[in-house]
Amino acid sequence: MRVAFVGKGGSGKTTMSALFARHVASQGGPVVAMDADINQHLALVLGVEEPPEPLGSHLTAIKHHLRGDNPRIASAEAMVKTTPPGRGSRLLSFADLAAGRIEGREFAVTTPEGVRLMATGPFSEDDLGVACYHSKVGAVELLLNHLVDGPSEYVVVDMTAGADSFASGLFTRFDLTVLVAEPTRQGVGVYRQYLDYAAEFGVRIAVVGNKVHDAADVDFLRSHVGDDLLTWMEHSAAVRAMEQGRPFALGDLEPANADALTVLLKEVDAQEKDWARFGRQAEEFHLRNARAWGDARTGLDLGEQIDPGFVYGP
Ligand SMILES: Nc1ncnc2c1ncn2[C@@H]1O[C@H](COP(=O)(O)OP(=O)(O)OP(=O)(O)O)[C@@H](O)[C@H]1O
Ligand SMILES: [Mg+2]
Numbered sequence: 001m002r003v004a005f006v007g008k009g010g011s012g013k014t015t016m017s018a019l020f021a022r023h024v025a026s027q028g029g030p031v032v033a034m035d036a037d038i039n040q041h042l043a044l045v046l047g048v049e050e051p052p053e054p055l056g057s058h059l060t061a062i063k064h065h066l067r068g069d070n071p072r073i074a075s076a077e078a079m080v081k082t083t084p085p086g087r088g089s090r091l092l093s094f095a096d097l098a099a100g101r102i103e104g105r106e107f108a109v110t111t112p113e114g115v116r117l118m119a120t121g122p123f124s125e126d127d128l129g130v131a132c133y134h135s136k137v138g139a140v141e142l143l144l145n146h147l148v149d150g151p152s153e154y155v156v157v158d159m160t161a162g163a164d165s166f167a168s169g170l171f172t173r174f175d176l177t178v179l180v181a182e183p184t185r186q187g188v189g190v191y192r193q194y195l196d197y198a199a200e201f202g203v204r205i206a207v208v209g210n211k212v213h214d215a216a217d218v219d220f221l222r223s224h225v226g227d228d229l230l231t232w233m234e235h236s237a238a239v240r241a242m243e244q245g246r247p248f249a250l251g252d253l254e255p256a257n258a259d260a261l262t263v264l265l266k267e268v269d270a271q272e273k274d275w276a277r278f279g280r281q282a283e284e285f286h287l288r289n290a291r292a293w294g295d296a297r298t299g300l301d302l303g304e305q306i307d308p309g310f311v312y313g314p
Helices: 013-026 055-067 094-099 132-145 162-166 185-201 215-228 237-243 255-269 275-298
Strands: 002-007 031-035 116-119 154-158 176-181 205-212 229-234
Touching (some): 002 013, 002 185, 013 031, 013 154, 013 176, 013 205, 031 094, 055 132, 132 154, 176 185, 176 215, 185 205, 185 215, 205 215, 215 229, 229 255
Parallel strands (some): 002 176, 031 154, 176 205
């Protein structure tokens, strides 16, 4: 199962992604956490000192790997972030993803609690003004497009802030999208935007309130998002202490906040995979991408990369 954390800048996406990944690990679930943001912060909150090798720096190798011997894709260079898998592509099992070994490179590190962490990588000065921003983030999209995962296998993705996460097909690659919302007008503003996209693409979203102080905050959230409010986390002294550099273990979390993680995991487990929709959307976004810039950039008809005989899922 794949779960994405989206929301306004500073709402708590990274904190919530990390806490959720730690919670899943504590429940024995194998879990891969992916930092899809270029502001790399997830490693820190997961208690990792040495961040993993950035996926975004080895995009060509990743494409080469996933391409396998798919005859519809001439080379790694012909592959864009939305290029869907087809017959001959190298699909990834959850175990493959968690192993994090691609073309001889190690892309995953293990956190003290056993979460496997992977990251897009930082945004360097050199990337400014060029196409690298979206192509770097594209590494995660490519991997998720080629991933065949099942129940009780968890992929947690910390996304970029705000509506940026709709800039690609990435937001359709999940079983559940968690919108982290502070009880403020701006916090619920992103929800409105997201709701439109979600409805259009049949993306299942759940709102998790964050930094909630009192019942009035909960009322505020509920009045704006209604039944989409799944649960909420209170402002956490334990999280604050962690940010101040003090040691943190999941057991330090306040009971109400720990309960919120339990509710969230239950909701993720309750989702049903819809591989047919997954495949349709992969193809739809690829065609959009092809028309918008991909064909012009590559000089190819990228639509031909779609394999009508390919069946998504296990
Ligand atoms: N429940 C909470 N209790 C206390 N502090 C919190 C809580 N959730 C988040 N924070 C704090 O709020 C700040 C922003 O959180 P975080 O970095 O997780 O947000 P983000 O949405 O990932 O931000 P960005 O958009 O910059 O990636 C951090 O200092 C974090 O420690
Ligand atoms: Mg963040």
